[in-house]
Amino acid sequence: MIRLTEDVINFEDVTNSVRDVRAGAVVLFLGTVREITGSDETSHLFYEAYPEMAIRCMHELADEAKQRFPIQAVAIVHRTGTLGPGDVSVAIAVSTPHRAQAFEAGQWLIDSLKERVPIWKQESYKDGRVDWVHPGLDAPAAGKEPS
Amino acid sequence: MIRLTEDVINFEDVTNSVRDVRAGAVVLFLGTVREITGSDETSHLFYEAYPEMAIRCMHELADEAKQRFPIQAVAIVHRTGTLGPGDVSVAIAVSTPHRAQAFEAGQWLIDSLKERVPIWKQESYKDGRVDWVHPGLDAPAAGKEPS
């Protein structure tokens, strides 16, 4: 399951999609919107994607993860649009024969997604400021960055 | 949520129980019953617990994890009784401000649970053999060990 969605992410479905009788371990990662980062209070986030390229990159990540780790199955679902504090922005699930591999693969997948997949977030603060979050540019730290 | 149950584990509830607007990351670990380990085919597993001590140990693990990692919330649910291939035997969820901490805490919790919490599994193979799985004893490797 590799998907962009504007709807609430059903992480139960994401998780079930990777379960396999050959796997002894499943790891699910959820990125969730933090309300407070340092002294900044987040009102909401807006996630924008370059959809065709984002889907292609997510498939490439899944394929590369399967080469790096002994993975049975991978699922990556990212939400776009407007999200509030506590909402799930991304769900990544992976199943492997043994548990250490599942944690390693899950961490590699979210780290790589945040480096490569063309999705951006714009943060709206409760004091009215609105900033695009672009690592390396000078925008203030955002409620979801880094998670 | 710290619990032993004879029922199917509702891992969606387990996950939701740790979600928090102060957390940017949630990691869920599921231990699932493998059908095949090496040349052994598993028919089913039977999990037995020393319930009072298991619950106490799981609470101790949660408390120790909160000291070791900047955790917002922890949930640990272990199933007992008879489980078939693909079934979830244990669910551990943890929420943290940042993602690396969530993976580290999740791995520490399942590693520690497998070392300390008084729960045992008996494995029934499709060829009729039945073995208690006790690390350090000479029983054959089991479909759930190591995961």
Add this chain to the structure above:
Amino acid sequence: MKIKVLFFAKARSLTGCSAHEFEVADGSCLHDLTTSIYTVFPELLSIGSTLLWAVNGKYSGQDQILSDLSEVACFPPVSGG
């Protein structure tokens, strides 16, 4: 004093019972009780070196002093997860 001992997993399979009461002298430690247990259930000796012991739900060493309120548990290495 009488001490209730619980057996789990392979320890239960070997002894054939999930709980048994043992009579030990007042002020006995876990080591004294263990000796009585092996006398009654010598089949446990086959896995004796790996057995773990808990008193009132806490892992305990052989020098742990017992009282008539102690609940002792005897089990092999754990394998949950």
Add this chain to the structure above:
Amino acid sequence: MKIKVLFFAKARSLTGCSAHEFEVADGSCLHDLTTSIYTVFPELLSIGSTLLWAVNGKYSGQDQILSDLSEVACFPPVSGG
């Protein structure tokens, strides 16, 4: 030839448009197109050193040769997750 360029996130905010067509000579590379883009949208220069470029949905270097079928995308560092 005409090349369609997509702008995302802060690049879209700065240019004020999500897509724009540019005319470049046949056989141009991405660098040639980039020069045209900065001429039309000099406001992009403020983040120019951080901008990433993709041709037909793949990250591309400035020496990438373009064709009239190329779809080019221009965006700042990604921040999904």
